[in-house]
Amino acid sequence: MKDAQPRTIYLKDYRAPDYWIDRTDLKVDLHEGQSRVEATLSLRVNEAHWTPGQPLPPLELQGSELVLEGAWVDGVALGADEYQLTEQGLVIQAPSARFELRTRCRIEPQNNTSLEGLYKSNGMFCTQCEAEGFRKITYYLDRPDVMSVFSCRISADQIRYPVLLSNGNEIDRGVLEEGRHWVQWHDPFPKPAYLFALVAGDLQHVSDQFVTRSGRTVTLQLYTEPRNIGKCDHAIDSLKRAMRWDEEVYGREYDLDIFMIVAVDHFNMGAMENKGLNIFNSSCVLASADTATDASFQRIEAIVAHEYFHNWSGNRVTCRDWFQLSLKEGFTVFRDAEFSADMNSRAVKRIEDVSLLRTAQFAEDAGPMAHPVRPDSYMEISNFYTLTVYEKGAEVVRMIHRLLGAEAFRRGSDLYFERHDGQAVTVEDFVRAMEEASGIDLTQFRRWYEQAGTPRVTVSDSYDSASGRYSLHFSQSCPATPGQVSKLPFHIPIAVGLLDAEGHDLLPDSTRLVELTEAQQTVHFEAISERPVPSLLRGFSAPVKLSYDYSDAQLAFLMANDSDAFNRWDASQQLCVRVLQRMVPQYLEGTPLKVDGVLTEAFSALLRAPVSDPAALETMLVLPAEAYLAEISEPVEVEAIHAAREALANHLAERFAPEFEHLYRDSQLEGAYQPTAEHMALRSLKNAALGYLARGSDAGVELAHQQYRAANNMTDRFRALATLVHCERGSARALAKSCLQDFYDNFKNDPQVIELWLSVQASCQRDGALERVQALMAHEAFDAGNPNKLRSLIGVFCSQNSIGFHSGEGAGYRFLADQVIELDQRNPQIASRLVTPLTRLRKYPAARQQQMREQLQRIFTHSLSPDLYEVVSKSLQ
Ligand code: ARG
Ligand code: ZN
Numbered sequence: 001m002k003d004a005q006p007r008t009i010y011l012k013d014y015r016a017p018d019y020w021i022d023r024t025d026l027k028v029d030l031h032e033g034q035s036r037v038e039a040t041l042s043l044r045v046n047e048a049h050w051t052p053g054q055p056l057p058p059l060e061l062q063g064s065e066l067v068l069e070g071a072w073v074d075g076v077a078l079g080a081d082e083y084q085l086t087e088q089g090l091v092i093q094a095p096s097a098r099f100e101l102r103t104r105c106r107i108e109p110q111n112n113t114s115l116e117g118l119y120k121s122n123g124m125f126c127t128q129c130e131a132e133g134f135r136k137i138t139y140y141l142d143r144p145d146v147m148s149v150f151s152c153r154i155s156a157d158q159i160r161y162p163v164l165l166s167n168g169n170e171i172d173r174g175v176l177e178e179g180r181h182w183v184q185w186h187d188p189f190p191k192p193a194y195l196f197a198l199v200a201g202d203l204q205h206v207s208d209q210f211v212t213r214s215g216r217t218v219t220l221q222l223y224t225e226p227r228n229i230g231k232c233d234h235a236i237d238s239l240k241r242a243m244r245w246d247e248e249v250y251g252r253e254y255d256l257d258i259f260m261i262v263a264v265d266h267f268n269m270g271a272m273e274n275k276g277l278n279i280f281n282s283s284c285v286l287a288s289a290d291t292a293t294d295a296s297f298q299r300i301e302a303i304v305a306h307e308y309f310h311n312w313s314g315n316r317v318t319c320r321d322w323f324q325l326s327l328k329e330g331f332t333v334f335r336d337a338e339f340s341a342d343m344n345s346r347a348v349k350r351i352e353d354v355s356l357l358r359t360a361q362f363a364e365d366a367g368p369m370a371h372p373v374r375p376d377s378y379m380e381i382s383n384f385y386t387l388t389v390y391e392k393g394a395e396v397v398r399m400i401h402r403l404l405g406a407e408a409f410r411r412g413s414d415l416y417f418e419r420h421d422g423q424a425v426t427v428e429d430f431v432r433a434m435e436e437a438s439g440i441d442l443t444q445f446r447r448w449y450e451q452a453g454t455p456r457v458t459v460s461d462s463y464d465s466a467s468g469r470y471s472l473h474f475s476q477s478c479p480a481t482p483g484q485v486s487k488l489p490f491h492i493p494i495a496v497g498l499l500d501a502e503g504h505d506l507l508p509d510s511t512r513l514v515e516l517t518e519a520q521q522t523v524h525f526e527a528i529s530e531r532p533v534p535s536l537l538r539g540f541s542a543p544v545k546l547s548y549d550y551s552d553a554q555l556a557f558l559m560a561n562d563s564d565a566f567n568r569w570d571a572s573q574q575l576c577v578r579v580l581q582r583m584v585p586q587y588l589e590g591t592p593l594k595v596d597g598v599l600t601e602a603f604s605a606l607l608r609a610p611v612s613d614p615a616a617l618e619t620m621l622v623l624p625a626e627a628y629l630a631e632i633s634e635p636v637e638v639e640a641i642h643a644a645r646e647a648l649a650n651h652l653a654e655r656f657a658p659e660f661e662h663l664y665r666d667s668q669l670e671g672a673y674q675p676t677a678e679h680m681a682l683r684s685l686k687n688a689a690l691g692y693l694a695r696g697s698d699a700g701v702e703l704a705h706q707q708y709r710a711a712n713n714m715t716d717r718f719r720a721l722a723t724l725v726h727c728e729r730g731s732a733r734a735l736a737k738s739c740l741q742d743f744y745d746n747f748k749n750d751p752q753v754i755e756l757w758l759s760v761q762a763s764c765q766r767d768g769a770l771e772r773v774q775a776l777m778a779h780e781a782f783d784a785g786n787p788n789k790l791r792s793l794i795g796v797f798c799s800q801n802s803i804g805f806h807s808g809e810g811a812g813y814r815f816l817a818d819q820v821i822e823l824d825q826r827n828p829q830i831a832s833r834l835v836t837p838l839t840r841l842r843k844y845p846a847a848r849q850q851q852m853r854e855q856l857q858r859i860f861t862h863s864l865s866p867d868l869y870e871v872v873s874k875s876l877q
Pocket of ligand 1: 128130131269270271273329382385829
C-alpha cells in the first residue's frame with residue numbers, strides 16, 4: 001500500500017536496460033516461517049549504454065517485500081555504505097563491465113495474500129510472476145526484455161513437500177539433514193523472470209507421452225492434490241490435441257523433454273504459461289463427468305491450449321515491455337480460438353467469442369479504463385490484462401489473417417518466429433513480419449493497435465435496376481476515449497454477401513471482402529440482377545458496431561436464409577434486440593408489454609424446421625443477455641430491460657410449448673457421458689428447451705426436478721438446478737430449495753462444484769438477492785481468501801445480477817464498495833477487478849449514477865493499492 005499517488009509509466013519512455021543478466025542461479029530454501037532465497041546473477045553491462053573508460057551506470061534492481069540479509073559482489077560482501085535500499089529496490093555501483101552479484105533475502109510466502117510472487121495454497125508453495133511478481137521473490141531486473149538462463153535449487157521438508165518443481169529439466173537431487181531434501185532444476189532456454197515458476201507440495205501426478213513430428217518423446221505430467229487425481233484426463237487429452245494442432249497449423253514443435261502442469265486452488269487468473277511448468281487455476285484444468293459441466297470441459301480445452309501455445313507465442317518469442325502484452329496475448333487467443341473452432345463447432349465458437357466481445361469488451365471501450373490494444377501508459381500493469389488486450393487483440397490478428405489469407409498469414413508467422421526466436425520484441429515486429437511475408441501494406445491497419453474505442457460503421461445502399469449496379473455506402477467514425485479525442489479512419493475488412501429473393505448468394509464466391517479505409521466510401525457491385533438483401537460483416541469480420549436499416553422482415557429473412565451461420569445467428573439476435581428495445585418504453589410508460597408478431601413467426605419457422613445443427617439452433621434460442629442489452633442502451637433502464645426480456649421469454653415459452661417439448665424429448669442421449677462436440681450440442685439444446693418448459697408450466701418445473709434427480713453428469717444436473725433456482729413459478733420455490741441443499745450435501749468437498757453452487761444463487765434475480773449473497777458470505781462454503789469464491793459469489797452478483805446489484809437505493813453499490821475496500825488490503829489485483837461494475841456509472845440514469853459515484857468516492861478516501869487507485873481515480877475523472 002502506498003499513500004503517494006502511483007506513477008504513470010509511458011511507452012514513449014521505453015529504454016533498454018543498463019545491464020543484462022546472462023545467468024540466474026537461485027537457491028530457494030522453503031520453511032514454514034522464514035524462507036530464504038539466494039540469487040546469483042551474472043551481470044553484463046549493456047554496451048549500447050556505455051563506452052569503455054566512462055563510469056558504469058548504477059545497477060538498479062527491483063524488489064518488494066524482501067528482507068535483505070546480505071549481498072556479495074564477485075564473492076566479497078558489500079558494506080552498509082556500498083548499497084542503497086529504495087522504494088523500488090536495491091541499487092549498487094557496478095565494479096566492472098561484467099560481474100557476479102549474490103543476494104540473500106528472507107520472505108514469508110505463508111503471509112503473502114496477494115497471490116503474486118511466492119505464496120501458499122492449501123499447504124503447497126507456488127508462484128505467479130507475471131507481470132511483476134518476481135520482484136517479490138528476489139532483487140532482479142524484473143522486466144521482460146532481460147532474458148536469462150535460470151537454474152533453481154529448491155530445498156524443503158521431505159514429508160510435507162515430496163514434490164519440488166521448477167522450469168526446464170531436473171538435473172540432480174539429494175537428501176539433507178533434519179528430514180529435508182533438495183532438487184536442482186535447469187532451464188536451457190533464456191527467459192524473462194515473469195516465466196519463472198516453482199512449486200513444492202505433497203502432490204500426485206498423472207503421466208503421459210507425446211511424440212513430436214520430428215520423433216522426440218515428450219513426457220507430459222499433470223500434478224494435483226491427491227484427491228483430484230481422477231480429474232486429470234481431459235486436460236491431458238486436450239494438451240495432446242493442442243500439441244498436434246500447433247505442429248500441423250503453425251509448424252511449431254515443443255522444445256523441452258518434459259511439459260508439466262500444476263493445478264492450484266488459489267489463483268488470481270486462469271492459468272500461467274511458465275516455461276515447461278504451467279500453473280493453472282484448478283477450475284481451469286480439473287474435470288470429471290460428475291463434477292464439471294460441458295462449458296468447463298470446453299473452457300479447459302481452450303485454456304490448456306492457450307497456455308501451451310504460449311510456448312512459442314510468448315516464451316520463445318516474448319514481449320519487449322508490457323505495453324506489448326497483446327503481442328503474446330492477442331495472438332495466442334487467436335490461436336486458441338482457431339484450435340477450439342477446429343475441435344468443436346466453428347460457428348458456435350465464433351458466436352460465443354463475439355458475444356463476449358460485444359458485451360464486455362465494447363463496454364470496456366466505452367468506459368473510463370478504455371485503452372488501445374497496445375496501451376501507451378499505465379499506472380499498474382496488472383490492470384491491463386483486459387478484454388481489450390486479449391479479445392480485441394485477437395480480433396486484430398484475425399483481421400490480419402483475413403486480409404492476408406491463410407497461406408500468407410502462415411508465411412508471416414513463420415517469418416516472425418524464425419526471425420525473433422529468443423528475442424523480446426514489439427507489436428511492430430509482428431506486423432512487419434506479416435507485411436514482409438505477404439507484400440500487403442498494413443500502415444493504416446496499425447491504427448487498430450494505437451486507437452482505443454469501438455468504431456461505428458453505418459451502411460446504406462442503392463440499386464439501379466437498369467445497369468444492374470448495386471452500391472453500398474459506408475461511413476465510419478469512432479467515439480472519443482480518455483486521452484484520445486479524435487480518431488483517424490481505420491482499415492476495416494467487411495465481409496459482404498448479397499442474397500436474392502430466394503435467399504441464395506448472388507456473388508460469385510458468395511462473399512466479397514470490402515476494405516474500408518476512408519471515413520466515407522462507396523463500393524459497387526456490378527451485374528446484380530435484382531435488388532439484394534445485404535449480409536454484412538459476415539463472420540464478424542471486424543470488431544465494430546455496424547448498422548444498416550434493415551426491416552424486421554429482412555432480419556427474419558437473413559435469420560432463415562443467410563449462408564453464413566454467424567450472420568444467421570446475428571440476424572436473430574438483432575431481431576430480438578429490436579423487439580426488446582420497443583418493449584422498454586412500454587415498461588417505462590406502464591403500458592402492457594407487447595411482443596411483435598414478426599419475431600413469433602421467425603421463431604415458429606426456426607422451431608418447425610428439421611434440426612440440422614443442434615448447437616447452432618441452441619444459440620438462437622438464447623435471448624440476448626441483459627448485459628448486452630445494457631451495453632447498447634443509454635441510459636440503461638435496468639428494470640425495464642429485465643422485464644422486457646422476461647416477457648419475451650415467457651411469451652415464447654407459452655407460444656411454443658409443444659415445440660420445446662419435442663426438442664426436449666428428441667435431444668435425449670443414451671449411455672455414459674461423453675464430452676464430445678455432438679453430445680454437448682444435444683445437451684445444450686435440451687437444456688435450453690428445459691428452461692422454456694419450466695417457464696411455461698408446472699409440468700415443466702417438475703421435468704426440471706426429474707432431470708436433476710436422474711442426471712448422470714454435471715451438465716444436466718446443474719442446468720436443471722439453475723432452471724429451478726431461476727424459475728419465477730411458485731411451484732419451483734420448494735424444489736429449488738431442496739435441490740440446492742441436496743447439491744451442497746453431495747458436493748461440499750469439491751471446490752469447483754461449490755463455485756457453481758455459489759454462482760447460481762448469486763445470479764438469481766428474485767427479490768432479496770443482496771440478502772441471499774450476504775448470507776452466503778457467512779456460509780462455510782465461502783472463503784474470502786480464494787479468488788474463485790469471490791468471483792463466483794460477489795463477482796457474479798455485481799456483474800450478472802443487474803436487478804439485485806442495482807436495487808435497494810444503492811445498497812448493492814455500498815456492498816461492493818465495502819468488499820473492495822477490505823479486499824484491497826489483501827489482494828489488490830482481485831479488488832481492482834471486482835470494482836468494475838461501479839466504473840460503468842456513466843451508463844446509468846442520474847440518480848443511480850450519483851449513488852455509484854458516492855461509493856467510488858468513499859473507496860477513494862482510503863489508502864489504496866496502485867491497482868485500485870488507478871481504476872477508481874480514472875472512473876471519477
Ligand atoms: N499470461 C497469462 C495468460 O494469458 C495471464 C497471467 C496474468 N497474470 C496476472 N497476474 N496479471 O494465460
Ligand atoms: Zn495468455
